[in-house]
Amino acid sequence: MSAMTGWWSRRSVAGKVELYTRWTFHLFVPIELFAFGGIPLSRSADSPLSTAGAVGLCLWVLVHALLCGFLASRSLDHTTGVRPRPVRLATGVAAATATGNLAVVVLWTTGALPDASVNASVIVGTAVFTVGTLALCVDGVRRMLYVALGAGLVTALPVVLLGHGLLPGAATVVAVAVGGCGTAGACGFSSWLLGVVQELERSRDLKARLAVAEERLRFGRDLHDVMGRNLSVIALKSELAVQLTRRGRPEGVDQMVEVQRIAQESQREVREVVRGYREADLRVELEGARGVLDAAGIDCAVDAPAVELPSGVQSALGWVVRETTTNVLRHGDPRRCAIALRRTADGVLLTVENDGAAVRDGAAAPGRTGSGLAGLRERLGAVGGTLEAGFVDPHSFRVTARVPLAVPEQTGTRQERETVA
Structure with a gap:
């Protein structure tokens, strides 16, 4: 049993939160595909939408879901400090979403994609998932709100300009803004929580290293206190003993006896430091x-x-x-x-x-x-x-x-x- 669950139990709290967060965003790919890519296929038999059009919309949702999943993975790498912020990739995903949805609206206008409800669900769904993924790349709630509102305007603008009316355009803005705010809030909170847990993990490791460093410094200070003073006295008395011996003075022997005593005392004090100092x-x-x-x-x-x-x-x-x-x-x-x-x-x-x-x-x-x-x-x-x-x-x-x-x-x-x- 432990071998089956070891891949999870061996991880730290930060590792578990990171794994859970990553797989949550990986699951967004099939969720988006089945939620919005399945709509054209399921409606193709009951609507004027052709089979080719339904397959095309489904393929667009699949490509978009994969792009968002890749961007989410790179954004989490930035949150954990592995990679820099994926600004270019985020810009590319946003541009690809805007271009793909513009193509859907153009085909809707020309009659190649005649089912308005299917088209609206696809462009709104891809825009909402884009907002949630882009929220992982920005900091601050205000910027996430700007992303959601901007995505709503960019998505609704072709609907209005290509003659589908103000009411569908306004509904698109509201749907993308509301759905995007909810998705951005959930994604942004997940990224923030992962960052906090990672920071706590680093702080705990830093405290452990500081405890070891403090112990080493204390050991070094004790050795310096013990040996620094005694070695200075030994050097001074040894020099004095040499001078007295050269002059034939018997006091030189007394000085060397004192040096021996200080050396033995230093040895005892160092032993106490090594054993369990102070x-x-x-x-x-x-x-x-x-x-x-x-x-x-x-x-x-x-x-x-x-x-x-x-x-x-x-x-x-x-x-x-x-x-x-x-x-x-x-x-x-x-x-x-x-x-x-x-x-x-x-x-x-x-x-x-x-x-x-x-x-x-x-x-x-x-x-x-x-x-x-x-x-x-x-x-x-x-x-x-x-x-x-x-x-x-x-x-x-x-x-x-x-x-x-x-x-x-x-x-x-x-x-x-x-x-x-």
């Missing part, structure tokens, strides 16, 4: 997660009663909240996220669960996690904790962290010690 505060991370997810339109429920926890446990769980929040923003299509903190008999249990997750060609299948979750497992392993991550159902992902209250004194991992060394 002790992430769990409460701050929980409030930050709530604010970021709410700003992204994700309903975030935080159930975390106030409990006294050792600093090492708070730091480790703060990192879990920070990393899982970033993952929620960057992966899947979540609408809600639940964060719960519970104190057990011998430790603390933190769960982060969100919906909108999907298996993408096995890349996010349970048991196959990215480097972010692998880093969390390493951090929690350093304090004797464990991390479990996986799907609880086809569209919900849960991360569970367990940390004992008795945090080991030596919290640096072997990899961190090797890296620093």
Whole structure:
């Protein structure tokens, strides 16, 4: 079942809205063909319209429907930012519609197409669908209104000038204007909605990238604060030790001892930065997660009663909240996220669960996690904790962290010690 519906479930909200909008406009082609192209064929037996005339009108409606479908596709490409605005194509479709309808009116006048009701339905129908398609290419309700009124006047002008009377001309203007306004409103709203959803999707991706960039900047600032000051002192004391040694002064040894002490202190501080620098505060991370997810339109429920926890446990769980929040923003299509903190008999249990997750060609299948979750497992392993991550159902992902209250004194991992060394 998942293989049959995966083409839909694997898409984001923006992708689903785009697919729905595109296929809606693709369906306009058969709708126009059967609604207006079928009228000449169905009426040919009961009216003076010949079979050749009926087939000709049907072919004109078919060509027009295909042109409008192609223009709608290009206009949606502009809405999604793939292509520029199709101004030339829109102008060509408008000119083709005006020319085709003029030919219908001329043939109507000469008697080649004698059925007035059939001719009127064809020219009004093609004009209305043209207005709806052109509405995808313009911005603003006022411009859409101008397109509908202009199409009504252009369509009715040949009817009046070729001697069919003012009343049919006025009826044509009203029919095209009213039908065009309704079609333009529906099409314009669909295009606007697609643009809004695309912008929200880009904003969410931007927030995720900003969160990662902020984390990198914070890491860089901490390393600069730790190493910049200490390396300056080491350089100064080393230079002083060299000068004292050249003069045969015993104080040079004391300076080198001080350099050794500062180097060891720097090594310890860098290890703390690599391991979980500046002790992430769990409460701050929980409030930050709530604010970021709410700003992204994700309903975030935080159930975390106030409990006294050792600093090492708070730091480790703060990192879990920070990393899982970033993952929620960057992966899947979540609408809600639940964060719960519970104190057990011998430790603390933190769960982060969100919906909108999907298996993408096995890349996010349970048991196959990215480097972010692998880093969390390493951090929690350093304090004797464990991390479990996986799907609880086809569209919900849960991360569970367990940390004992008795945090080991030596919290640096072997990899961190090797890296620093």
